[in-house]
Amino acid sequence: MNEDLVQQVEGARFTPVRLREGYDMGEVDQLLDQLAANLAHHQPVRPLVEAAVFTPVRLREGYDMGEVDDFMDRIVAESERRHSASGDPSPSPSSSADAPAHPASYPVTTSDPPSVIEERPGLMSRLFGRK
Secondary structure (H helix, E strand, O other), rough: HHHHHHHHOOOOOEEEEEEEEEEEEEHHHHHHHHHHHHHHHOOOOOOHHHHHHEEOOOOEEEEOHHHHHHHHHHHHHHHHHHHHHOOOOOOOOOHHHHOOOOOOOOOOOOOOOOOOOOEEEOHHHHHHHOO
């Protein structure tokens, strides 16, 4: 059921951007690997996507933010659509404990419900306090 979604995630390609803000490529690629693993094991992907926080990069190559956000939205929506269409009961919170752990670069924020992807300040803003 999820094999083609796994292939879509594994085959995802995004437009590289340079002179404008983009998402850190390594962090996006790491999340894609986790999404593929969750899909292959029939685990929910929404928690991974909602907890994802990518470092915006400007002085080095990154992925186009809009493309990444749109792709993540589509994967989550399609995964949930297929899960509900299969008639399986929704996974309980305890079943998501079997999912791969979130890496330290994707902290879970509990203050406001995050959008699909939440940005982290870049190096310059962390060093100089600018956005």
